[in-house]
């Protein structure tokens with residue numbers, strides 16, 4: 001393994017506190033993650049992931065990365081530079097032949113009336129069920145277990161109560177309801193075509209698999225795809241590096257957006273996500289998230305004497321004003337005030 005030293009064991013903040021911090025807009029999470037990522041030297045779990053990269057490269061038939069190694073940080077499994085990296089360097093290339101997608105399912109399951117997340121979750125459930133017999137066993141062993149995941153669908157009622165005022169609360173409830181519906185559809189199909197997978201399968205297992213997809217799969221021409229190794233990269237909201245997909249050359253690639261000294265954790269951006277989305281889908285938040293927003297709702301009735309002026313104002317400041325806006329029956333609409341730099345420069349855009 002490529003590890004240099006181990007991160008001092010940080011005690012994770014209890015989720016209710018984290019939730020409260022989120023609600024109160026206090027950045028308690030600084031105690032576990034600051035805007036500067038913890039610079040720890042990697043020491044991955046030898047028994048778990050030490051041989052993962054050589055295994056993946058054998059499977060891919062090409063080198064995936066010559067400058068990254070797997071380790072652990074406060075963010076869980078992470079990738080570290082194993083030698084100096086310069087901005088513009090290609091730091092990893094994962095060919096599509098070692099991605100996991102819903103194409104790996106029987107057509108009968110693929111055509112099930114469930115979303116792309118649930119389809120890829122079914123692949124994960126199948127591979128996990130196969131254990132050592134799975135072609136993906138070394139990868140499956142590296143995925144976080146249920147207890148390591150903190151997406152809000154795993155929060156207890158008591159914990160959720162603490163974010164009741166936030167839109168994340170309702171979205172979590174809706175998400176769970178959606179998952180329950182998809183679970184019953186999928187379970188029915190699995191019972192028929194993959195009884196060995198559906199045997200003893202519980203809703204919790206399905207939630208775990210869905211959360212894995214949501215927190216580590218990328219959109220692809222096949223719906224969602226898992227990109228092994230690239231999915232060990234953690235998120236930095238300010239990073240410019242993203243996962244690039246070349247459909248023609250059939251590989252995913254990451255180009256470094258800055259120089260890295262050996263032993264530094266390498267981070268990418270998962271996208272322009274607010275803390276609400278990060279919490280809902282990925283189970284974490286970041287301090288001073290420039291993509292944070294709040295939603296406000298207000299009425300602009302046609303009979304309002306200032307209707308025209310308000311409309312003008314909104315049209316001028318909203319990115320996309322809906323045509324519905326001038327229609328009297330649509331008296332309310334959603335707008336998002338984007339809070340940039342801690343409320344200093346708010347501007348309004350249509351949501």
Ligand SMILES: C[S@@+](CC[C@H](N)C(=O)[O-])C[C@H]1O[C@@H](n2cnc3c(N)ncnc32)[C@H](O)[C@@H]1O
Nearest residue numbers: 033075076077215216231232233234235282284
């Ligand atoms: C694509 S995976 C990255 C690899 C992951 N750390 C692992 O252990 O496999 C995304 C997950 O990593 C963690 N993560 C990524 N970026 C993070 C950050 N900036 N702060 C805290 N956790 C982060 C979250 O648990 C998230 O759901």
